[in-house]
Amino acid sequence: MKPELQPRRVTGPDGQEFEVDPLRDYYCEAPPAVHPPAYLKIIEDLFNWARAESIWILGFGTGCGAIEMRPLMTPRFDAYRYGIQWRPTPRQANLFVISGYLSVKTLKRVIRSYEQMQNPKYVVGLGSCTINGGMYWDSYNTIKRLDDYLPVDVYIAGCMPRPESLLHGFMELKRIIRAGQAEGANDYARNFAWYKDNQKRVIHDWDMPDYNW
Amino acid sequence: MHDLYDRLKTRFPLGDWIARRPDLAFVDVPLAQLRSVLLHLRDQEGFTHLVLLTAVDWIETGEFQLTYLLCNRRRACDLGLRARIARDPASMESIHDLWPTAATYQRELREMFGIDFPGSPRLHEDFILEGWREIPPYRRDFDTLAYARETYRERPGRVTRDPAAYMQQQLDPGGH
Numbered sequence: 001m002k003p004e005l006q007p008r009r010v011t012g013p014d015g016q017e018f019e020v021d022p023l024r025d026y027y028c029e030a031p032p033a034v035h036p037p038a039y040l041k042i043i044e045d046l047f048n049w050a051r052a053e054s055i056w057i058l059g060f061g062t063g064c065g066a067i068e069m070r071p072l073m074t075p076r077f078d079a080y081r082y083g084i085q086w087r088p089t090p091r092q093a094n095l096f097v098i099s100g101y102l103s104v105k106t107l108k109r110v111i112r113s114y115e116q117m118q119n120p121k122y123v124v125g126l127g128s129c130t131i132n133g134g135m136y137w138d139s140y141n142t143i144k145r146l147d148d149y150l151p152v153d154v155y156i157a158g159c160m161p162r163p164e165s166l167l168h169g170f171m172e173l174k175r176i177i178r179a180g181q182a183e184g185a186n187d188y189a190r191n192f193a194w195y196k197d198n199q200k201r202v203i204h205d206w207d208m209p210d211y212n213w
Numbered sequence: 214m215h216d217l218y219d220r221l222k223t224r225f226p227l228g229d230w231i232a233r234r235p236d237l238a239f240v241d242v243p244l245a246q247l248r249s250v251l252l253h254l255r256d257q258e259g260f261t262h263l264v265l266l267t268a269v270d271w272i273e274t275g276e277f278q279l280t281y282l283l284c285n286r287r288r289a290c291d292l293g294l295r296a297r298i299a300r301d302p303a304s305m306e307s308i309h310d311l312w313p314t315a316a317t318y319q320r321e322l323r324e325m326f327g328i329d330f331p332g333s334p335r336l337h338e339d340f341i342l343e344g345w346r347e348i349p350p351y352r353r354d355f356d357t358l359a360y361a362r363e364t365y366r367e368r369p370g371r372v373t374r375d376p377a378a379y380m381q382q383q384l385d386p387g388g389h
Contacts, residue, residue, distance in 0.1 A: 104342075104343070105341065105342070105343050108343070131368065132367065132368040132370075132371050133365070133367070133368075133371075137361070137367075137371065138357060138358045138361050139357070139361060140350045140355075140357045140360050140361055140364075141341075141342065141350070142365075143365050144361075144365040144366065144367055144368065145365070145366055145367070145368050148366055201364075202364060202365065203343075203344065204343070204344030204345070204346060205339070205343050205344030206344075
C-alpha cells in the first residue's frame with residue numbers, strides 16, 4: 001500500500017491535528033451499484049436518446065491508436081458534429097476509448113479512470129490489440145482481451161482503424177445506447193468480483209483502493 | 214573519424230575499430246579503462262552527449278555487452294564504446310556523475326536486464342514494469358511467449374499465416 005493511503009495524523013494549516021484514513025475518507029467504500037432504468041420506458045428512451053447525443057470521450061490515449069483521435073476531433077473529420085467531444089477529466093466523461101495496446105502499467109491507470117467516470121459509461125476498444133492482443137500477442141507486458149478487465153460495448157477492428165471506422169464505431173455505439181443495450185457500467189457492477197479478480201491477476205502491485213470512486 | 218582512433222590508441226588499449234558509416238563507429242574498450250575513455254572523449258574530444266546506454270545479452274558466453282553511444286555535435290559523428298561484464302552477478306560502475314541522463318538508462322537496465330549499478334540514483338524504483346516477479350524480461354533465458362500465454366487469456370479464433378504462402382494462395386488459388 002502506498003504511504004499516502006495509510007491512515008495517519010496530519011496537522012492542518014490552522015495547527016489543528018486530526019486523523020486521516022484516506023481509504024475511508026477520500027474514497028467510496030461501497031462497491032458500484034446497478035443503476036436501474038427509469039420508472040417509465042418512454043422516460044428511459046428519452047434518457048437514452050440524450051445519452052446517445054452527448055458522447056463525451058475521456059481524453060486519455062492509452063496506446064498508439066490515440067493518434068487517430070487528432071484527425072477525428074479536428075476539422076477534417078470533425079466528430080463534434082455528432083455530439084462527440086473530448087473532455088479532460090474522468091468525472092466529465094462518459095466514454096472511454098481504449099486506443100490500442102494496453103500495458104499492465106497503463107491498465108492500472110485505466111481502471112482508476114474508468115471507475116471515476118459517471119454512470120452510465122461506455123467503453124470502446126479501438127484496434128486489434130484490444131481484441132486479441134494484435135501484434136502484441138506475445139508480449140510480456142500487454143493484455144490480450146480488454147473485456148476481461150472492463151466491460152466493452154463496441155470493438156473497432158483494424159491496425160489502425162481509420163477515423164472513418166471510428167466514426168462508424170461511434171454510430172454503432174449510439175445505436176446500442178438508444179436501444180438501451182449499453183449496459184457496460186451495470187455489467188461491471190454486477191460482475192464486480194470477477195472483474196476485480198481478473199484485474200488483480202495481472203496487476204501484481206495493487207496499491208490502490210478496490211473501487212476508485 | 215579514423216584519426217580519432219589513432220589518437221585514442223596512443224592513450225588506451227582498445228579493440229578493433231568497427232566503422233558502420235562515415236559518421237558512426239564502434240570500438241571495444243577494456244572494462245578497467247572505460248571510465249577514463251569516457252571522460253577523455255567527453256572533455257578532450259568533444260563527445261558531450263550520451264545518446265544511449267544499452268545492453269546485449271550474450272547468454273552463450275555468460276556476458277552482457279554494454280554499449281555507450283556518444284555524440285560529438287560539432288563534428289556530427291557518433292562513437293559507440295562497448296564493454297563486456299559478467300552476466301551473473303551483473304554489476305557495473307555507474308556513470309551518472311558524468312552524464313545525469315545515464316541514471317535513467319541505468320534504471321532501465323536494472324529493471325530489464327537485472328544489471329546493478331551501485332550508487333545510481335533511484336535505481337531500485339519501478340520504472341516501466343510495476344510489481345514484476347519473474348526474472349528480468351530482456352534476459353534471453355526469460356521465455357516471453359510462455360509467460361504471455363499463461364498470464365494473459367487468449368481469445369480463440371486467432372490464426373497465423375505465412376504471408377508469402379497466403380498471398381500465393383489468394384492470388385492464384387489453383388496453383389498454376
